[in-house]
Amino acid sequence: MHDGAALQGKTIVVTGASSGIGLATAELLAQRGANVVLAARRTDRIAALASVLRDGGARATAITVDVSDADSVQALVDESVRSFGGIDAFVSNAGVARLARLEDGDAADWNAMVDVNLRGLLHGLTAVLPVFRRQGHGHVVAVVSTSGIKISPTMGVYAATKNAARTVMEALRAESTDGVVRTTEISPGFVRTELADGMDEVSREQIQAGMRAFGLDPVAVARAVCFALEQPHDVEIGSLTIRPTIQD
Incomplete structure (x- = not known):
């Protein structure tokens, strides 16, 4: 069950909204009456989704963003405030995975994961926390990963970035006991997304096989996001940790 009125009229920014968990979250938020800001690099995808959501009666806008660029994230937050008058929640969902054994690792891949998975979160916090402070309320939701809970071969650096994000969120929680800012970290397990698309062929086949065999529908994670926000x-x-029942 959910509180059908809890998200009505709330303005929520979702990064990584062009596919997977971000897309499912944006759709579900719109269904529950939220004003949704869809943020991602793939402009065509988020523009098309925003149009569909508006046709269904939702208030939705698409803003192109590169979360690894602090100025881009600041522009996202500024434009969201101009469009809707404020931001009630910021869902930091954008992420990349480049899997390899550490001895075979590529510095460019490592840097990409640090830039998106960790710096992307930090850029979001830098931009949105002043808004929350001015308003007197706000909620940050960060999508991390069970990869940081159970460390597997080839996932060392990816898991490290997710655990760093988890640490940042716990620090924010400890710094926010005055009741202004709420924090939630959500750790999904195997979910059917496009996360594996940027991996090497061997890693991609392995991850996609798991997704096909028992991966969750992204809507399962979207429901968890909405539960926290409501x-x-x-x-x-x-x-919150959410994984397939049969995932080890």
């Missing part, structure tokens, strides 16, 4: 202001869902 709680009363004095309730904070600090951490």
Whole structure:
């Protein structure tokens, strides 16, 4: 069950909204009455989705963003505030995975994961926290990963970036006990997304096989995001882990 009125009229920014968990989250938020800002690099995809959501009666806008660029994220937040008057929640979902054994690792791949998975979150916080402080309320949701809970071969650097993001979120929680900012970290396991598309052929086949065999529909994670956002202001869902029942 969910509180059908809890998200009505709330403005929520979702990064990585062009596919997978971000797309499913944006769609579900719109269904529950939120104003949705779809943010991603693939302009054509988010523009098309925003159009579909508006046709269904939602208030939705698409803003192109590169979360690895602090100025781009600041522009995203500024434009969202101009469009809707404020931001009630920021869902930091954009992420990349470049898997390889450490001895075979590529510095460019490592840097890409640090730039998107960790710096992307930090850029979001830098831009949105002042807005939350001015408003007197706000909620940050970060999509991390079970890869940081169970460390597997080839996932060392990816897991490290996700655990760094988890640490940042816990620090933010500890710094936010005045009741203004709420924090939630969500750790999905295998989910059917496009995350594997940028991997090498061997890693991609391995990950995609798991997704096909038992990966969750992204909507399962979207429901978890909405569950956290729908709680009363004095309730904070600090951490949620969501994985397929049969995932080890």
